[in-house]
Amino acid sequence: MDNIMELKNITKTYGTKIKTQVLFGIDLEFKKGSFNSIIGQSGSGKSTLLNILGTLDRPTEGEIIIDSVNTNRMSEKELSTLRNRAMGFIFQFHYLLPEFTALENVLMPYRITKKPVTDEVIQKAQDLLKLVGLEKYQNNLAPNLSGGQQQRVAIARSLMNDPKILLADEPTGNLDSDTTEQIYELLRTINRELGTTFIIITHDRHIAEKADRIIEIKDGRIYLDIMNRL
Amino acid sequence: MRLALQIAVRFLRSGKAQTWFIILGIAIGVAVQVFIGSLIIGLQKSLVDKTIGSSSQITIRGDAPIDDYEALLSSLSSERRLEVVSPALDTVGTLYKDTTNTPIKLRGFEFDQSESIYHFADRLVEGRLPEVNEVILGLQFRDGKLLKINDIVEIDIPLVGSFNYTIVGFFDFKVAIINEQWGVTSLASVQTMLGITSITSIEMQIKDNYIFDANLISEDLKPNIGSLNISTWIDDNEELLSGLQGQSLSSIMIQVFVMISVVLGIASVLAIIVMQKSKQIGILKAMGIQNIDASFIFIFEGLILGILGAILGVALGVGLAFAFKEFAVNSDGSPVIPLTLDYGFIVLSMGIAVTASVVASIIPARKSSKLTVIEVIKNG
Numbered sequence: 086m087d088n089i090m091e092l093k094n095i096t097k098t099y100g101t102k103i104k105t106q107v108l109f110g111i112d113l114e115f116k117k118g119s120f121n122s123i124i125g126q127s128g129s130g131k132s133t134l135l136n137i138l139g140t141l142d143r144p145t146e147g148e149i150i151i152d153s154v155n156t157n158r159m160s161e162k163e164l165s166t167l168r169n170r171a172m173g174f175i176f177q178f179h180y181l182l183p184e185f186t187a188l189e190n191v192l193m194p195y196r197i198t199k200k201p202v203t204d205e206v207i208q209k210a211q212d213l214l215k216l217v218g219l220e221k222y223q224n225n226l227a228p229n230l231s232g233g234q235q236q237r238v239a240i241a242r243s244l245m246n247d248p249k250i251l252l253a254d255e256p257t258g259n260l261d262s263d264t265t266e267q268i269y270e271l272l273r274t275i276n277r278e279l280g281t282t283f284i285i286i287t288h289d290r291h292i293a294e295k296a297d298r299i300i301e302i303k304d305g306r307i308y309l310d311i312m313n314r315l
Numbered sequence: 316m317r318l319a320l321q322i323a324v325r326f327l328r329s330g331k332a333q334t335w336f337i338i339l340g341i342a343i344g345v346a347v348q349v350f351i352g353s354l355i356i357g358l359q360k361s362l363v364d365k366t367i368g369s370s371s372q373i374t375i376r377g378d379a380p381i382d383d384y385e386a387l388l389s390s391l392s393s394e395r396r397l398e399v400v401s402p403a404l405d406t407v408g409t410l411y412k413d414t415t416n417t418p419i420k421l422r423g424f425e426f427d428q429s430e431s432i433y434h435f436a437d438r439l440v441e442g443r444l445p446e447v448n449e450v451i452l453g454l455q456f457r458d459g460k461l462l463k464i465n466d467i468v469e470i471d472i473p474l475v476g477s478f479n480y481t482i483v484g485f486f487d488f489k490v491a492i493i494n495e496q497w498g499v500t501s502l503a504s505v506q507t508m509l510g511i512t513s514i515t516s517i518e519m520q521i522k523d524n525y526i527f528d529a530n531l532i533s534e535d536l537k538p539n540i541g542s543l544n545i546s547t548w549i550d551d552n553e554e555l556l557s558g559l560q561g562q563s564l565s566s567i568m569i570q571v572f573v574m575i576s577v578v579l580g581i582a583s584v585l586a587i588i589v590m591q592k593s594k595q596i597g598i599l600k601a602m603g604i605q606n607i608d609a610s611f612i613f614i615f616e617g618l619i620l621g622i623l624g625a626i627l628g629v630a631l632g633v634g635l636a637f638a639f640k641e642f643a644v645n646s647d648g649s650p651v652i653p654l655t656l657d658y659g660f661i662v663l664s665m666g667i668a669v670t671a672s673v674v675a676s677i678i679p680a681r682k683s684s685k686l687t688v689i690e691v692i693k694n695g
Binding site (some may be wrong): 194 | 597687690
């Protein structure tokens with residue numbers, strides 16, 4: 086299988102006067118359609134790594150190649166477009182726009198492309214809501230949904246532009262265990278059916294063990310990188 | 316752009332109370348501006364009206380009577396900044412009636428023009444405007460000299476002779492020297508009486524908007540008038556001019572300060588909105604919204620707040636002005652405060668408020684474009 090994403094010798098240092106190095110020479114490759122988990126204790130650098138993977142942050146040194154394109158020399162504007170077209174994000178705190186309905190939130194990444202919103206596009210958003218089991222709630226404002234429902238809307242939203250990569254930061258971090266289970270089943274289904282590459286950050290080993298590959302980060306270095314199942 | 320506009324509208328609607336408070340804040344600023352502006356424009360207009368409104372604002376005089384004045388009149392009439400150009404022929408003499416005799420300044424006018432300056436018809440206490448061999452006199456001739464309408468008086472002009480005039484009215488200028496001395500008749504009457512076809516002066520009034528340009532206008536007229544003398548109201552009323560200019564300046568100062576407070580208000584409120592909405596901006600950025608579009612959300616917010624605030628403000632200001640005009644009246648029904656609603660000024664106030672709101676939103680807009688996703692998700 087081809088690599089969808091490659092990290093070459095990534096380091097990240099914060100601060101100018103007092104320097105804090107968070108990542109030390111990370112080399113990683115992610116295969117197309119794979120389901121990966123990154124685990125590590127808080128402060129290990131895993132969130133920094135995810136931010137760099139998602140082009141939300143730039144590495145101090147090293148290269149990130151996404152879908153055969155080196156992102157180092159891209160402008161902020163080009164990175165925004167890349168994020169919009171190729172990546173989906175799921176955050177721990179859902180981050181839906183509370184001023185918009187579930188359906189409008191799902192449509193948002195598409196509307197950012199500035200392409201006209203056709204009936205087919207709306208149908209697609211409705212299908213995604215159906216996929217996450219929320220077709221009945223499409224006209225509810227985000228705050229009128231439960232935590233698990235909001236996270237499922239966020240997942241539907243992250244899929245709107247058919248991203249190649251889906252990055253998730255503790256996607257079930259503040260959900261109860263039943264909901265957590267449902268969300269993971271959903272993510273795996275999407276991975277199987279749409280072939281989307283998943284990179285999920287979690288501190289929950291139980292969850293991580295369900296991934297194809299487990300990468301453990303410790304003190305800014307790769308401590309463990311094992312294939313869980315093939 | 317449409318997305319930015321829609322997000323802006325949703326943001327504003329999501330905090331309805333806050334939005335209405337900001338709009339009210341802008342509206343009060345605009346209302347104060349419209350009200351104070353109308354008040355100052357009105358005061359100025361009424362002051363100008365009362366002081367120099369019923370007199371010649373630019374006057375051309377000759378050392379000797381002016382012959383062939385028709386050409387001069389028509390060249391003056393073509394000056395677009397002048398409201399009215401009125402020829403006058405003045406002479407002095409003595410008025411006799413029975414045992415009474417009193418000095419008189421007899422003024423001959425073309426009433427079609429001079430009415431625009433002196434408004435004799437409005438100032439008549441009794442009677443009507445005079446025709447040939449008829450005269451109207453200042454009120455003091457009636458109250459002090461006990462003359463009556465239809466009295467025939469003899470007016471003696473030194474070196475010329477005596478002429479009989481019928482009194483057809485009395486006017487009150489509320490100025491003692493005019494009420495005591497002026498007799499007014501037609502220009503033709505005085506010309507016939509003196510046996511000449513000339514005039515002694517040309518009196519002019521300036522259009523309202525150019526009232527302070529009197530000296531400029533008189534400079535422009537100079538090439539046309541040859542050796543004649545020209546003077547303006549400013550030459551005769553320097554203190555009045557500085558008073559009026561002081562009023563204009565204070566009006567501008569008030570408007571500047573009102574606008575500054577509006578701008579500061581909007582800028583600070585929008586800055587708070589950026590803080591409140593930083594989560595949303597962060598997530599939009601993670602989804603790939605361009606910085607420029609994120610900035611436009613706040614520019615649109617400023618624009619919407621400015622437009623709604625300006626409309627509400629004008630409604631409040633004009634309403635207040637009308638209320639004052641209608642209800643705060645003197646016993647004779649005239650308003651206590653002479654407000655003048657100048658539509659140009661109202662539109663300008665709205666324009667300034669909207670512009671100020673947009674300018675004020677630039678700071679938070681820039682702030683939003685600097686916001687990074689990581690900052691937001693870190694603080695999640």
